[in-house]
Amino acid sequence: MPLGLLKYGLRPRRPPDRFLPPRPELKRAYDTVIIGGGGHGLAAAYYLAVDHGITDVAVLDKGYLGGGNTGRNTAIVRANYLTEDGVRFYAESLDLWRGLSGELDFNLQYSERGHLTLAHADSAIRTMRWRAEVNKHLGVDSELIFPDEIARLVPGLDLSSDVRHPVLAALYHPPGATARHDAVVWAYAARAAARGVELHSDTEVTGIEVEGGRVTGVETSRGTISCNRVLQAVAGQSSLVSGMAGFRLPIHTVPLQACVSLPLKPWLDPIVVSGSLHVYIWQSARGEVVIGGATDPYGLYANRSTLEFAEGTLLPVLELFPFLANVKMLRQWAGMCDMTPDFSPVMGVTPVENLYIDAGWGTWGFKATPVCGKRMAELIATGRTPDLLQPFRLSRFAEFEQVGEKGAASVGH
Amino acid sequence: MKIMPCPLNGPRPIQEFTCGGEVVATPNPDRADAETWADYLFLHHNAAGIVREWWYHVPTSFWFIADRNTVTDEIVRTFLPRELFRPDAQRDQP
Amino acid sequence: MTEPRSPIDDAVRAAGAVVGEHAGVTAVTDYGDPEAEIAASRRLGLADLSPLARVGFRGPGAREWLAARGVELPDEPNRARVQPDGSIAIARSWTEALVLGALRGADSVCDRLEAGAADGHRVRAYSLPRFDGMFWFALTGASAVDCLAKLCGVDMRESAFPVGSVAQTSLARLNAVIVRVDLGDMPVFHLLGDSASAEYAWASLLDAMQEFDGRPVGLRALHALAREFE
Ligand SMILES: Cc1cc2nc3c(=O)[nH]c(=O)nc-3n(C[C@H](O)[C@H](O)[C@H](O)COP(=O)(O)OP(=O)(O)OC[C@H]3O[C@@H](n4cnc5c(N)ncnc54)[C@H](O)[C@@H]3O)c2cc1C
Numbered sequence: 001m002p003l004g005l006l007k008y009g010l011r012p013r014r015p016p017d018r019f020l021p022p023r024p025e026l027k028r029a030y031d032t033v034i035i036g037g038g039g040h041g042l043a044a045a046y047y048l049a050v051d052h053g054i055t056d057v058a059v060l061d062k063g064y065l066g067g068g069n070t071g072r073n074t075a076i077v078r079a080n081y082l083t084e085d086g087v088r089f090y091a092e093s094l095d096l097w098r099g100l101s102g103e104l105d106f107n108l109q110y111s112e113r114g115h116l117t118l119a120h121a122d123s124a125i126r127t128m129r130w131r132a133e134v135n136k137h138l139g140v141d142s143e144l145i146f147p148d149e150i151a152r153l154v155p156g157l158d159l160s161s162d163v164r165h166p167v168l169a170a171l172y173h174p175p176g177a178t179a180r181h182d183a184v185v186w187a188y189a190a191r192a193a194a195r196g197v198e199l200h201s202d203t204e205v206t207g208i209e210v211e212g213g214r215v216t217g218v219e220t221s222r223g224t225i226s227c228n229r230v231l232q233a234v235a236g237q238s239s240l241v242s243g244m245a246g247f248r249l250p251i252h253t254v255p256l257q258a259c260v261s262l263p264l265k266p267w268l269d270p271i272v273v274s275g276s277l278h279v280y281i282w283q284s285a286r287g288e289v290v291i292g293g294a295t296d297p298y299g300l301y302a303n304r305s306t307l308e309f310a311e312g313t314l315l316p317v318l319e320l321f322p323f324l325a326n327v328k329m330l331r332q333w334a335g336m337c338d339m340t341p342d343f344s345p346v347m348g349v350t351p352v353e354n355l356y357i358d359a360g361w362g363t364w365g366f367k368a369t370p371v372c373g374k375r376m377a378e379l380i381a382t383g384r385t386p387d388l389l390q391p392f393r394l395s396r397f398a399e400f401e402q403v404g405e406k407g408a409a410s411v412g413h
Numbered sequence: 414m415k416i417m418p419c420p421l422n423g424p425r426p427i428q429e430f431t432c433g434g435e436v437v438a439t440p441n442p443d444r445a446d447a448e449t450w451a452d453y454l455f456l457h458h459n460a461a462g463i464v465r466e467w468w469y470h471v472p473t474s475f476w477f478i479a480d481r482n483t484v485t486d487e488i489v490r491t492f493l494p495r496e497l498f499r500p501d502a503q504r505d506q507p
Numbered sequence: 508m509t510e511p512r513s514p515i516d517d518a519v520r521a522a523g524a525v526v527g528e529h530a531g532v533t534a535v536t537d538y539g540d541p542e543a544e545i546a547a548s549r550r551l552g553l554a555d556l557s558p559l560a561r562v563g564f565r566g567p568g569a570r571e572w573l574a575a576r577g578v579e580l581p582d583e584p585n586r587a588r589v590q591p592d593g594s595i596a597i598a599r600s601w602t603e604a605l606v607l608g609a610l611r612g613a614d615s616v617c618d619r620l621e622a623g624a625a626d627g628h629r630v631r632a633y634s635l636p637r638f639d640g641m642f643w644f645a646l647t648g649a650s651a652v653d654c655l656a657k658l659c660g661v662d663m664r665e666s667a668f669p670v671g672s673v674a675q676t677s678l679a680r681l682n683a684v685i686v687r688v689d690l691g692d693m694p695v696f697h698l699l700g701d702s703a704s705a706e707y708a709w710a711s712l713l714d715a716m717q718e719f720d721g722r723p724v725g726l727r728a729l730h731a732l733a734r735e736f737e
């Protein structure tokens with residue numbers, strides 16, 4: 001019998017393995033500081049370590065890891081966007097998602113269930129044909145389908161014509177998927193930490209030090225750190241953090257709410273979205289019906305829920321699925337979204353040298369967690385903006401080169 | 414229900430209103446360079462705290478200004494634009 | 508030239524409306540039983556007044572220009588004042604007015620104002636055509652306040668919303684102008700909104716009225732009640 005096992009057996013207490021290492025002391029200096037321990041910040045840390053061997057990295061979060069939008073989102077992953085730049089980017093994310101549970105050796109419950117965007121008007125059909133063509137051209141599986149096939153895919157959907165907004169067609173995107181959002185945080189965090197990245201929860205960044213136009217460190221609630229490079233990945237707080245470095249963003253922070261029902265027997269396989277009714281719905285592995293809608297009508301830095309959201313979102317859901325009328329709702333919550341004017345993210349360099357930004361993810365950034373982490377890590381490591389990120393640069397606004405994705409937003413805003 | 418005190422219509426549910434964004438000076442479109450114009454169009458202060466915004470009461474097509482706390486979701490004060498803008502003032506002078 | 512039609516002409520005809528001329532106006536005179544409609548109006552009635560005249564004015568000179576033509580606007584916005592000829596002058600804001608023609612008699616005041624509107628430009632008073640763009644219904648009777656409470660967030664009880672009050676708000680989720688001008692002791696709420704949504708508004712109101720035993724009523728019943736209170 002190995003001696004180690006014997007000693008273990010004789011020990012009075014046997015603490016379980018820690019999944020994440022305890023929070024270390026904060027050092028005075030790191031090579032790279034990542035502000036924001038959501039999926040994006042942690043993924044960037046993981047790829048910095050794995051792809052580029054950069055491990056002198058601290059991830060700082062003012063709360064707990066994954067307590068921001070990554071832990072609040074409705075976990076829909078898809079690539080059926082409208083612009084070539086968008087489709088290409090999100091398609092690479094789909095590729096990464098497919099192998100991610102294996103790569104991270106952690107079950108992310110990645111579930112390809114298909115994604116339908118319903119069209120209730122001719123104008124919507126026109127946009128969907130357009131999206132389907134752009135998608136197919138870039139090798140992304142998307143097709144316009146009609147009520148006979150919709151009925152086969154979505155039992156229980158009211159397809160009658162005597163409703164206010166009859167369903168005329170749908171953009172069907174078979175690779176549309178969902179993933180366990182918390183697992184994504186835990187897996188990236190654990191695998192990054194295993195390679196030496198430090199995880200500092202409960203560590204708020206309160207200032208960014210800039211000298212001669214170049215970032216030199218950050219002030220935190222636990223002391224000042226000097227560093228060579230900083231990545232900010234703080235979703236709804238993006239303007240506040242960039243403000244610490246002295247520049248403004250094309251971002252407006254607006255809450256987005258969602259809710260889930262009590263668990264039901266499995267009945268709904270795909271994700272169903274209606275842009276005209278401003279709702280989307282899918283059923284989780286636990287049987288809970290996950291329901292989301294449009295962003296709140298005005299900006300706020302608060303995660304409060306409202307009755308108006310529940311009323312305004314659940315009523316149209318009943319137009320689609322009248323039989324849900326007596327189902328009880330279980331939870332409702334909100335996250336603060338960093339909305340951009342063109343519904344595309346902001347990734348890349350900033351006016352401050354060596355300060356990189358990953359923001360403007362609004363209501364659509366969970367699906368981009370792997371690709372964004374990977375490509376931002378490449379930018380930080382090499383100092384060169386990857387081609388895939390070029391269209392999403394911060395300076396595109398001043399250059400009047402927006403990447404208009406509003407037409408592919410899941411629901412109207 | 415969130416209540417907005419409208420200077421014309423009195424207290425009303427906030428669903429009757431649309432937020433028109435931060436009150437900022439409009440650059441003169443004939444003289445502004447592209448950078449100034451892009452800044453005006455796209456960049457926001459997006460402050461956490463008390464902000465000054467345009468608001469619009471939809472049933473009356475009525476624009477007014479509100480000071481609002483974006484952290485506590487409280488409306489501090491609402492008032493008529495003429496407190497800030499003279500009726501015939503130049504566009505780029507608030 | 509064809510008669511101007513109400514935006515809900517089809518709906519009221521399908522409900523058995525008799526459309527004809529009564530006291531100088533072509534509108535729904537009744538739904539086949541004017542006597543019962545008088546009783547219903549006192550309880551809860553809904554009349555389509557869309558064929559009656561109305562016109563709006565806006566601009567810094569609107570108030571003064573209207574005054575010079577004998578229309579006395581209330582001093583405060585969101586108030587209505589009945590004029591000697593039975594028309595109603597509404598202040599929608601400091602610089603916007605809406606004039607509703609009298610219930611009885613081919614209107615003169617709105618026609619007169621519209622005919623002279625070009626002259627208003629001189630003093631920055633601009634006419635806003637409201638006939639085609641807005642429906643006009645009247646909700647009458649003892650249960651009108653309770654019925655409106657189902658469709659609208661503004662307190663319509665007499666203590667909060669006395670005669671002469673105006674609310675520009677959301678009614679059945681539509682933008683609407685609600686004006687209280689009673690006929691004698693019978694509550695009357697004039698409801699005006701976008702004519703493109705008139706059928707929806709009409710159907711929503713009738714639906715909300717069901718539990719109070721309300722029904723559509725014609726102009727004949729309202730005229731009879733108006734005479735009674737004179
Ligand atoms: C209700 C809802 C539904 C959504 N549904 C979807 C969906 O179905 N599909 C999809 O793709 N996207 C969706 N999104 C969007 C998605 O959640 C986000 O875009 C994505 O999670 C952003 O990830 P992140 O890591 O950048 O941000 P976050 O997960 O929010 O992480 C940012 C972190 O930064 C920290 N932080 C902030 N300020 C500081 C500071 N000063 N110092 C230190 N730390 C700081 C925060 O505590 C937070 O943990 C949804 C969002 C919401 C709110």
